[in-house]
Amino acid sequence: MLPQREAAASKSLQKNIDKIFRAENEMDPQRVAQELALIVIKSDITEELDRLDAHVASARKLIEQKVANGRKLDFLMQEFNRETNTLCAKANYKELTDLGLGLKVLTDQMREQIQNVE
Numbered sequence: 001m002l003p004q005r006e007a008a009a010s011k012s013l014q015k016n017i018d019k020i021f022r023a024e025n026e027m028d029p030q031r032v033a034q035e036l037a038l039i040v041i042k043s044d045i046t047e048e049l050d051r052l053d054a055h056v057a058s059a060r061k062l063i064e065q066k067v068a069n070g071r072k073l074d075f076l077m078q079e080f081n082r083e084t085n086t087l088c089a090k091a092n093y094k095e096l097t098d099l100g101l102g103l104k105v106l107t108d109q110m111r112e113q114i115q116n117v118e
Helices: 002-022 029-043 046-064 070-093 094-117
Strands: none
Touching: 002 029, 046 070, 070 094
């Protein structure tokens, strides 16, 4: 699915770049470069995916310890939620947003279970 998102994002970005170049006489080149950099930064979800992977690994370690780690797991659920919110905000792709919303539901369910164990 991510390759499809990347292809759609690339197509959309190319379309917008073409618009910019058609209107280049009216725009400050430095401002255009700044705006393009912001678009790239705002659409990159690599960092969020890396953090989610790290949180999954941390949660697995805590669960495998079989000791009272409720507060740590609850904190991790907050982090899952934070990363998922950012992922959904940056998605610009319906399928990725749907996955993010599903992850939010699962995170809430896990958080309820953790709070019941505490």
